[in-house]
Amino acid sequence: MSPPPAPRPTYRSALRTRPFRRLLAGHGLGTIAQLMLTLAVGIEVLERTGSGWWVSVTVALGFVPYVLASGYAGLLADRHSRSTVLTLSFSTRAGCAAVLVAGLALHGPIALLVTVAAVAAVLATPSYPALAAATVQCVPDEQLPPANALVTGVENVTWMAGPGVLGLLLLIGAGPTVGTATAAGLFVLAAALSAAARLPAPARPDAAPGVLAELRAGLSAVARVAAVRRPMTVAVIDNFLYGYLVVAMVLLAAEVFAGDGGGDGADNRAIGLLNAALSVGGVLALLPINLLAARFRPARLLLVTMTGFGAVTVLLGLSGAIGAPVGLAMGLVAVAGAGSLIAEVTAVTLLQRAAPDELTARVFGVYDQLNVGALALGSLLAGPLAAAIGAGPAMVAVASTCLALAAVATGRLREPARRGRHAAAGPGRASLSPPVGSLGPTG
Structure with a gap:
């Protein structure tokens, strides 16, 4: 049966x-x-x-x-x-x-x-x-x-x-x-x-190798295991571009919509609308995630959503050159926010499936470090780049670069095998991952 x-x-x-x-x-x-x-x-x-x-x-x-x-x-x-x-x-x-x-x-x-x-x-x-x-x-x-x-x-x-x-x-x-x-x-x-x-x-090896060795094992899993490294790379690109977008769209609004209806008030109104659209896009993205996860393999979904995130950010950067209304810019920002969130959720799922059981939290510790750093770096670069070449061209350049890097990272991504891990197995459940010293295929 x-x-x-x-x-x-x-x-x-x-x-x-x-x-x-x-x-x-x-x-x-x-x-x-x-x-x-x-x-x-x-x-x-x-x-x-x-x-x-x-x-x-x-x-x-x-x-x-x-x-x-x-x-x-x-x-x-x-x-x-x-x-x-x-x-x-x-x-x-x-x-x-x-x-x-x-x-x-x-x-x-x-x-x-x-x-x-x-x-x-x-x-x-x-x-x-x-x-x-x-x-x-x-x-x-x-x-x-x-x-x-x-x-x-x-x-x-x-x-x-x-x-x-x-x-x-x-x-x-x-x-x-x-x-x-x-x-x-x-x-x-x-x-x-x-x-x-x-x-x-969690299950641990009988002989604990020491703090430094255990920390190195987590870093090694990220650096050597392709099924861990590639989705984490995409997540870092995603967070970098999101951090950049949060600041860059404010600069773009001030540059593109300045004087559109009257001075500073128009700038503030456009900035507020774009920020609201970014939040709404992220919240609405929670609705289709289950359906998307059921219909598409995570690796393909990650490629599609990161491509969409990068592409609409490029279009947003071009909006000033084509004289786009603020309503169109809001739509692009909302789609960007949705793509960023779906990509992050998908990357996390791939990481959880690929990370060895005894290294999962260390992998996500590295994930947290890299993504917070990427958010900060993206935010910090937005101002100098906009000042150097303009908010619109800078956004096009950054988004295009992130789009290309994400395509390379996801193009070779392979699905990790699904594993039936669950707490219901109890304290004595066996580790279903290879030992720390044998982290599986690399590349």
Whole structure:
């Protein structure tokens, strides 16, 4: 008797696994709390010093640790239960938030407040690698696309919700101290949800090779295994182009739509419309992901979506030369946002299927480092390139280059074999991946 067919991948089917639901909710609450904490300290710093430099330092220290420490953070999630790592990340950040509440209430030294906020950011770095690796444990292989779409959607929504929640508190008269206290409460709730997931620790070799050797094993998997390296390369290109687009479309709006209806107000209106279109495109892209994942192989879907992302960004760069209306530019930006999100979800699914079980979190630690760095680099290059050759031509040049690089990276991409990994196998489940020393085909 043949087994019943697997259910069609949907958001509802991905959420049937209770540990995944809890970890996803905890990660969302923790992300909101982390942003509230960072911004609340930045507001306090601005109020007390009036220094934009201090504010920049505060916010930068909230993001730099992701570039520097995510690799080691991934190692922690490969050594211990992913739910335990998430629980410790949330609970220790709750402690930092409590210290900050006291420091804000007592008007502690600015340097101390900024330092504690930076420590909280370091403690946040294991969160995404642990969740990405835990998703593979919690969710059956065929449900990975909608599960990853949920993770990406929750991250996008909570990145917008964090400043919004803090803003609402400020509107009703609460200050940074109340905002930080609220963040502490959210961290506690996130820790409770993660602790309730109770995932088994991943299988590890009997003889642990040491921290440096384990870190090198993660880097080696990224560098040597083609099935890991190529989708990660595409994800880095995707995030670089997205980071570039976020800044470049503002510069393009100021250049192309300047004076279109009257001065600075027209510029601000066009900038607002393009930013809204980018967000709407990303949110709407969550709707067809399940259908696309069911109909197309991930490698082909990644090629198509990255091609679309690059092509519409090229067209957006040409919009100034052809005198395109802002409505057309909004449509192109929305398609670009959708293509970027679908490409990222697809690349993550390919990585989860290709990464060896005992290296999954380390692979995603490297993924986090490279993608945050790519976002920052893309954002930083937009201004100088626009100043040098104009916003439109610069966007065409950057998008064309990214389109060509993504086509090369996806053209040789091969589908990794699907593996039936699931947390239901219990603590004693065997590793289904090759040993660390034999990472499979390279190239």
